Amino acid sequence: MQFTNFEQFFAMGGYGAYVWSSFGITALLLIWNSGIAKYREFRMRREVKQWQLQEKDDSR
Amino acid sequence: MSPYLYILKTDLLLAFRHPVRIVEPFAFFVLCIFSWTFATSSSNGATVVWVTALLSSVISAPQLFHTEYDEGGIEQHLLSSLPLYGIILAKVFSHWLITQLPFILSIPVWGVFLNVGGLTLFWMSVALLLGTPILSFVSALGAVAVLGIRRGSGLVALVIMPLMLPTLVLGMSIVEATTPEGIKSLLALLAALLVFTILFFPWAIGALLKVQVE
């Protein structure tokens, strides 16, 4: 363990702002990317399901 | 007369019938250089010339295949018994003759405004002679890629600018180089890039043309 307390960990030896902004931006972009992909897939699957139900109604 | 020469001659004749096609890129060059040297008193001549060459290539790119695409000339080329490779080579060469050559020939005049002279000017012209055909091939590729897309002129810049960067970098390094050996090795690299471009790009442009008229 390189740090003894949380303050040291957040300060990163004076580079805190640079290190945490880098990690933060990376995390944000990754979350946004996977979130939008997941959401689009969810929406598409819901649409397909609705078409399927519609088709069932039509054939009845 | 070889059929390729015939294509070349037709294109040049068309350009002379509508001189605006020659004057426009040339005027663009001149305006760029004037406004640039006017705005920044201590500007680097090579930078101005190369960036101007790049921009004028990008701007004149859309006209390269556009009328032919609208009038069905491209289908004629694809149907003809000639290899597509040679046809494209002739078309791009004529485009280069129309849009880039007049400027390169008049470069001693612009050297006065840019404060470039002597050997530097000579090597710069050689580098331009080797480099601008590459720019023409790349812009031809971009022009074919955006055929049939409305408002494609902004898109063509985005597509081709990254591909033009090596030429730009090499061309500018030639002017920065101080030793004759350095200049010669950079010129050799630029020539290698030109050979690679001539070998590969007409083929790729032909493939894209086939996709476009499919």
Place this chain on the structure above:
Amino acid sequence: MRSFVGWTLLPQRAVHQLSSPKYFYAVSRIISPWFALGFLVCATYGLISGLLFAPPDYQQGHGFRIIYVHVPAAFLSLIIYVVMASASAVGLIFRVKLAYMLAKSCAPLGASFTLIALVTGSIWGKPMWGTWWVWDARLTSELILLFLYLGYMSLGLSCEDSKKADSLSAWLAIIGVINIPIIHFSVNWWYTLHQGTTLSLTKPAIAPSMLWPLLAMIGAFFCYFMWVLLIRTRTEILTRERQCQWVKGLGIRD
């Protein structure tokens, strides 16, 4: 003899089946959670050991820890371009629709990783070089890579005919992948201020206690890429094949 021939044909058959969107859809539904799991495991290990346990750099102190997002992102941005161009080539040569869908799904991911590499690189550059931006070979190549991705994406988006868009952007991807090394070398001529390559096979330039978290983060980013790529490709498959019988018969539970 016959069984031997059968066995040699097996990979070919597997590839053939996988190239049909229907099978790919089913298989990717099964394997994509594993990539998500791999991402979580690798990222947990990489972040904990990289942020807490790796020793500080003797020159850059704790500031070097940006490496654990910057290098994996830069690495992935190149790998994704190569994957995209290979998928495009497969699509053009073998006329596989699925390959185009994969290539199309790669592009936004590659662009995001390129953006991450650029932003973290410039954040890293500020304390180390004293400026946010330096026109050195690798940062410039990365910027050009971003433009290549953006060009690819906008060409695909602005072409109305989707078949045409597929082939055109596939060609653009292939031409771009040939240009990447040329761009890199030519910019290398220009000016280089960047430190030496971090990962090298011949001499260890980095201590193992720093290297393992880095490899774990590369693994994590790769798993993340595969996970999101599969999701995006599945969405693309459903969008394009919605008229097909198999989509109509697809069992969807929520």
